[in-house]
Amino acid sequence: MENENYQKAINLITSQEKFHICLGLDRILKVLELLGNPQEKLNIIHVAGTNGKGSTCAILSKILTCAGYKTGLYTSPHILEYVERIKINQRNISKTDFADLITEISILAKINGIYLTEFELLTAAAYKYFADKETDICIIETGLGGRLDATSAISKNLLSIITSVSLDHVDRLGNTVEQIAYEKAGIIKEGYPLLISQDNKGFDTVQKIAREKGSIVLTPQNKVELSFENQKNYAIYNGEKYEFNLLGLWQKENLELVFEAVNYLNTNGYEIYRDALKKALKEISWACRMQYIPKFNLLIDGTHNPDGARVLRQSLDYYFPDKKRVWIYGSLTTKDYKKVMSTLFRPEDEVYFYNFDYPNSVPFEKLKEIFSEGLPLNMRELEYLITENKRSLIVISGSFYMIGQILNSSNLFQNIAELVNIY
Numbered sequence: 001m002e003n004e005n006y007q008k009a010i011n012l013i014t015s016q017e018k019f020h021i022c023l024g025l026d027r028i029l030k031v032l033e034l035l036g037n038p039q040e041k042l043n044i045i046h047v048a049g050t051n052g053k054g055s056t057c058a059i060l061s062k063i064l065t066c067a068g069y070k071t072g073l074y075t076s077p078h079i080l081e082y083v084e085r086i087k088i089n090q091r092n093i094s095k096t097d098f099a100d101l102i103t104e105i106s107i108l109a110k111i112n113g114i115y116l117t118e119f120e121l122l123t124a125a126a127y128k129y130f131a132d133k134e135t136d137i138c139i140i141e142t143g144l145g146g147r148l149d150a151t152s153a154i155s156k157n158l159l160s161i162i163t164s165v166s167l168d169h170v171d172r173l174g175n176t177v178e179q180i181a182y183e184k185a186g187i188i189k190e191g192y193p194l195l196i197s198q199d200n201k202g203f204d205t206v207q208k209i210a211r212e213k214g215s216i217v218l219t220p221q222n223k224v225e226l227s228f229e230n231q232k233n234y235a236i237y238n239g240e241k242y243e244f245n246l247l248g249l250w251q252k253e254n255l256e257l258v259f260e261a262v263n264y265l266n267t268n269g270y271e272i273y274r275d276a277l278k279k280a281l282k283e284i285s286w287a288c289r290m291q292y293i294p295k296f297n298l299l300i301d302g303t304h305n306p307d308g309a310r311v312l313r314q315s316l317d318y319y320f321p322d323k324k325r326v327w328i329y330g331s332l333t334t335k336d337y338k339k340v341m342s343t344l345f346r347p348e349d350e351v352y353f354y355n356f357d358y359p360n361s362v363p364f365e366k367l368k369e370i371f372s373e374g375l376p377l378n379m380r381e382l383e384y385l386i387t388e389n390k391r392s393l394i395v396i397s398g399s400f401y402m403i404g405q406i407l408n409s410s411n412l413f414q415n416i417a418e419l420v421n422i423y
Contacts, residue, residue, distance in 0.1 A: 006098065039153060046151065056161060079407060083098050119150050145184065149186070162202070164200060164253060180202065184206065194216070194218065195260055218260060221260065222238045242277070289302065298393075300397070309340040326393065328382060333362050364376050
């Protein structure tokens with residue numbers, strides 16, 4: 001019965017009239033009001049950005065959980081199951097609770113003539129779930145932009161954080177960094193503080209908006225250095241050395257924001273001791289974001305925009321300088337896959353294109369036009385490539401939809417999914 005109800009809920013979410021993006025707050029505000037405005041009962045850290053926002057949310061959530069706080073986490077997209085998006089203390093919402101909430105909110109919206117999108121429905125469910133479970137604090141990641149994103153249906157927060165800003169979703173957010181930064185800055189609430197790095201390309205735009213809203217602008221006061229020693233990753237901050245379980249040179253900027261957020265929380269009613277910080281950074285995992293599985297010499301990363309591709313390439317050069325690279329790549333047509341591919345692939349790399357089943361996936365022929373040496377790959381060939389691999393670094397990268405389909409396709413990849421800690 002649990003699986004049957006869960007599947008019905010998934011059908012509601014993915015039905016034709018909901019499975020699209022329609023920015024705006026009117027619909028979500030109406031349904032949240034009917035639910036008793038659960039979002040206003042929450043202590044929220046709200047995070048927006050082009051790259052890095054998911055990692056920043058995951059790290060903060062882990063730290064607060066280790067510090068003993070009942071911590072809600074709302075992120076997107078998911079890899080295998082929708083329940084991955086809504087967590088308390090690192091645990092996915094149960095399929096029963098998820099199905100009950102989606103069904104309740106869908107019926108309520110329909111009765112009142114409110115036509116919610118997929119993301120609005122999920123956001124309303126997350127806010128109600130976190131309120132019902134009486135969380136101490138919630139980390140909320142925006143879905144798209146910020147100003148008109150459904151997660152922005154809140155009147156207050158503890159802190160807004162804006163991570164790296166660069167070009168992505170230009171069809172909806174604007175085709176300059178300044179326009180995109182303006183949209184991201186929409187999460188800033190009147191009189192509530194903002195945290196952003198001075199190195200952020202959108203800093204000037206965001207700072208101007210924060211000042212107009214009477215919000216204090218916090219910036220990281222100490223730099224983070226990363227080191228990779230004996231196959232272990234470390235973060236050095238303010239003279240302290242922490243073992244850090246996430247790879248990626250871009251994590252340096254994310255960690256600077258995280259440490260500053262912890263400092264802010266420690267002076268505003270929360271207690272996060274060094275032991276909790278140390279434990280969290282050592283144990284943190286963030287599925288399919290530069291995640292390395294040594295058993296198969298396999299790395300998975302959902303890079304889908306040019307700036308993400310740039311830092312992934314830099315990180316691969318840093319962590320795996322002498323490894324031959326074998327790429328498994330696929331993309332959506334809505335992404336700048338031409339620039340992503342030209343950034344990621346070296347002439348000596350072996351490149352395969354994986355055709356995945358999604359309406360907006362780029363067909364093999366289009367990818368081949370960009371990188372003529374690329375070869376098509378089916379599931380059986382992919383399994384053989386991985387199981388017989390001896391020395392090359394295999395990198396599965398591109399669309400999260402592709403990654404999810406691969407990880408859900410066979411016993412081998414379901415075992416890999418367990419290793420990357422999706423469940």
